[in-house]
Amino acid sequence: MRVNQPAGKYYSTGYLKKLCDLWDLRGSGVTNMHGSTGDIILLGTTTKQLEEVFWTLTHDMGQDLGGSGSNLGTPSDCLGQSRCEYACYDTSALVYFLTNEYQDELH
Numbered sequence: 001m002r003v004n005q006p007a008g009k010y011y012s013t014g015y016l017k018k019l020c021d022l023w024d025l026r027g028s029g030v031t032n033m034h035g036s037t038g039d040i041i042l043l044g045t046t047t048k049q050l051e052e053v054f055w056t057l058t059h060d061m062g063q064d065l066g067g068s069g070s071n072l073g074t075p076s077d078c079l080g081q082s083r084c085e086y087a088c089y090d091t092s093a094l095v096y097f098l099t100n101e102y103q104d105e106l107h
């Protein structure tokens with residue numbers, strides 16, 4: 001399963017704990033953080049666990065799910081203005097805009 005990373009790849013420890021606890025319960029416990037797609041990869045589960053994972057991610061953790069298949073890579077941004085004093089624009093805002101613009105076109 002692929003889960004989109006948050007803007008700038010900033011995670012709270014609480015979010016990471018919930019994600020790992022969920023995957024220990026419903027999956028193999030094996031993850032790949034920011035693999036070739038840039039997403040969090042949750043490796044190894046059974047089909048009957050998928051809906052339980054989706055429900056928990058979306059309803060209990062507030063995670064946005066969805067994908068574009070091979071039509072659009074997962075947009076990713078640098079830390080931008082949140083950590084770089086020389087950043088010229090808000091990279092997180094740009095990625096948010098591009099995601100909404102092009103994901104909506106595909107769906």
